[in-house]
Amino acid sequence: MPKTLYTIYVVELSKRVFTANAKFRKANPHYHGVLECLYVGMTSKTPKERFMQHKTGHRSKKGYKIASKIVETYGTYLRPSLYNHIDPFFTRTEALKAEEQIALELRREGYAVWSN
Structure with a gap:
């Protein structure tokens, strides 16, 4: 059985999120509105499949919502130019750590970023 791989993906968000969502604003106090607002996530699915799960409010088999309300x-x-260069990860732990690092790097570049 092939090993599960985890990939990082980036979604562009409408800039309305910055004015409408206080938690997003608080997470991005240095954002100046020049670059885009982004969501960084990781998944064992394809980025396209995961994005569609977010957009449809997908729930797990047990009924838990696994879609980000912000997305x-x-x-x-999707913004593949911001994640296609990142190799997949063999463990969920590695992918979560990378997700956090990439969100931080993008924030440093001037994007407003949300990640879980």
Whole structure:
């Protein structure tokens, strides 16, 4: 059985998220509105499949919501140019750590970023 791989993906969010969502604003106090608002996530699915789960408010088999409300409400499209260069990860732990690092790097570049 092939080993599960985890990939990082980036979704562009409508800039409305910055004015409409206080938690997003608080997470991005140095954002100046020049670059885009982004969501960084990791998945064992393809980025396209995961994005569609977010947009449809997907729930797990046990009924837990596994879609990000921010992406469901404000997600516009995937930004492959910001993640295609990142190799997949063999463990969920590695992918979560990378997700956090990439979100931090993008924030340093001037993007407003949300990640879980």
